[in-house]
Amino acid sequence: MKQLVRMFSIVIVVSIVLMYVISRMNAAEGYTGGNTLTVYNWGDYIDPELLDDFEEQTGIKVIYQTFDSNEAMLTKIAQGGTTFDISVPSDYAISKMIEEDLLIPIDHSRLPNMQYINEKFMDLPFDPENQYSVPYFWGTVGIVYNPELVGDHTFTSWDELWADDLRNQILLADGAREVIGFGLNSLGYSLNDTNEDHLQEAKNKLNKLTPNVKAIVGDEIKMLLANEEAAVGLVWSGDAAEIMSENEKLDYVVPEEGSNLWFDNMVIPKTAKNIEGAYLFMDFMLDPENAARNADYVGYSTPNDAALELLDEEVSGDTRFYPEDELLEKLEVYDNLGKRMLSHYNELFLEFKMHRK
Numbered sequence: 001m002k003q004l005v006r007m008f009s010i011v012i013v014v015s016i017v018l019m020y021v022i023s024r025m026n027a028a029e030g031y032t033g034g035n036t037l038t039v040y041n042w043g044d045y046i047d048p049e050l051l052d053d054f055e056e057q058t059g060i061k062v063i064y065q066t067f068d069s070n071e072a073m074l075t076k077i078a079q080g081g082t083t084f085d086i087s088v089p090s091d092y093a094i095s096k097m098i099e100e101d102l103l104i105p106i107d108h109s110r111l112p113n114m115q116y117i118n119e120k121f122m123d124l125p126f127d128p129e130n131q132y133s134v135p136y137f138w139g140t141v142g143i144v145y146n147p148e149l150v151g152d153h154t155f156t157s158w159d160e161l162w163a164d165d166l167r168n169q170i171l172l173a174d175g176a177r178e179v180i181g182f183g184l185n186s187l188g189y190s191l192n193d194t195n196e197d198h199l200q201e202a203k204n205k206l207n208k209l210t211p212n213v214k215a216i217v218g219d220e221i222k223m224l225l226a227n228e229e230a231a232v233g234l235v236w237s238g239d240a241a242e243i244m245s246e247n248e249k250l251d252y253v254v255p256e257e258g259s260n261l262w263f264d265n266m267v268i269p270k271t272a273k274n275i276e277g278a279y280l281f282m283d284f285m286l287d288p289e290n291a292a293r294n295a296d297y298v299g300y301s302t303p304n305d306a307a308l309e310l311l312d313e314e315v316s317g318d319t320r321f322y323p324e325d326e327l328l329e330k331l332e333v334y335d336n337l338g339k340r341m342l343s344h345y346n347e348l349f350l351e352f353k354m355h356r357k
């Protein structure tokens, strides 16, 4: 009898250990049960204290994972095997996800704080009527530079990047659309151009930039520029704002030939397991105080009017990061160029990267 009880106890203990190990493995793969929420966001794109506050307010545990490009995020969600409840793609990637039937339509009645979003960020062509996405941050692509290290350059033109005196001084954000885009813009073409001759011309011109390019990097671009490891960077506006808060010598400009205006919105992928939690999270992030804290922390521009009022006037009145409509009208939003053309942009970017080796 004693032996039977011992064996029974062993079986119970082994089962408990196994259940624990399996639940940890699931968590690592983004498993969401009733009381967890898996958020898949860009790196450095949220105030981590907001996640703690959300957990405390709702009792929902957040499992947080990051990506560094729309392409990486799209591939991961499309290939399946994940259970993300929230993601934050950009404009053209949202359009692609809608096209590929990867998103759940949004019920606006579950998002009372959506009222604070400025209407110019709603109903944009990549998601008419915001059927699938909720504004998070927005911004431009431009050049951050250290006036003490670049002579007379003020980068009002993309062409200044090719100057001989900038040898090994430029860092580029690791984005295919951003790099091919400024190559096209520098030639006077649209950053949505699909003409093969124009694309080859842009790549050949970018190849000539190679001697000036020190590195193509991810989020570390902020630390490198703030520490003056390079004089110039091609960056998203919010990263420029953060870099400039670390090193006040630096400035940010959007070249006059044109550039990219982008929008990152929250979505609920079809992989979601906690839809109720996803709505709670989106509405929490739309709350004016939370949205203002988030904007303050990450440095990006908020589409939330009530949050904007809570920010320092120094921040909300800075036209480098909240540009006037006149500049915005000159900028272009990335189109969803379709699977084949987007892959072609990626190939061209890869060829440019290889050219540097």
Ligand code: SPD
Pocket: 042, 043, 044, 045, 090, 219, 236, 262, 263, 264
């Ligand atoms: N580190 C956060 C980066 C977020 C950038 N999103 C901009 C995407 C533009 N296509």
